[in-house]
Amino acid sequence: MDDATRQAIFACLEANNPHPTTELIYHSTFELLVAVILSAQATDIKVNQATKILFSIANTPQAMLALGETKLKAYIKTIGLFNNKAKNIIQTCQLLIINHNGQVPHTREALEALPGVGRKTANVILNTAFDEPTIAVDTHIFRIAKRIGLAKGTTPLSIETTLMQTIPKRFLKHAHHWLILHGRYTCTARKPHCATCIIRKWCEYPDKTE
DSSP: OOHHHHHHHHHHHHHHOSSOOOSSOOSSHHHHHHHHHHHTTSOHHHHHHHHHHHHHHOOSHHHHHHHOHHHHHHHHTTSTTHHHHHHHHHHHHHHHHHHHTTSOOSSHHHHHTSTTOOHHHHHHHHHHTTOOOOOOOOHHHHHHHHHHTSOOOSSHHHHHHHHHHHSOGGGHHHHHHHHHHHHHHTSOSSSOOGGGOTTGGGOOOSSOOO
């Protein structure tokens, strides 16, 4: 795919949705961090249903620690892998208080040192909370980047690296959200909705649906 095509794709996505953002509901960087940890292998809808109640009870590291792991599990038990996620969240709260004065850190190294936070989660926090131009390669982006022709690779990191190098810089801040939303609602896994796709004419996918 050439640079002009990439420019056209992201200009179209921008025109359709000038200010994209995460569908997770949060009111602080800490709430966002917890929500993203919970969102691994879970839908945003499920996470939002759980955190609506959870955050009314505990929305700071201190309050989450006071809640404790056992009670935390009761609030997030509808979310996959809730036992391990509860453990990670409690440990993360401890580290935030001990090492970061209760604040979510603003560096990749510090974020990835937190339990339950890998590169993808760190990228989401850096992008959504701190406005850094990062690409968090989830299953949607991994799938559609290759399908559309934006990037080739066998690992999330290889896809991320290619996208960071080839997406025009003016679009990098929001590219993450545009691609996730496009993969979630239009370029779906089993049967993409090619007939209503706004970037269809630039897409390199050979098996477009009607």
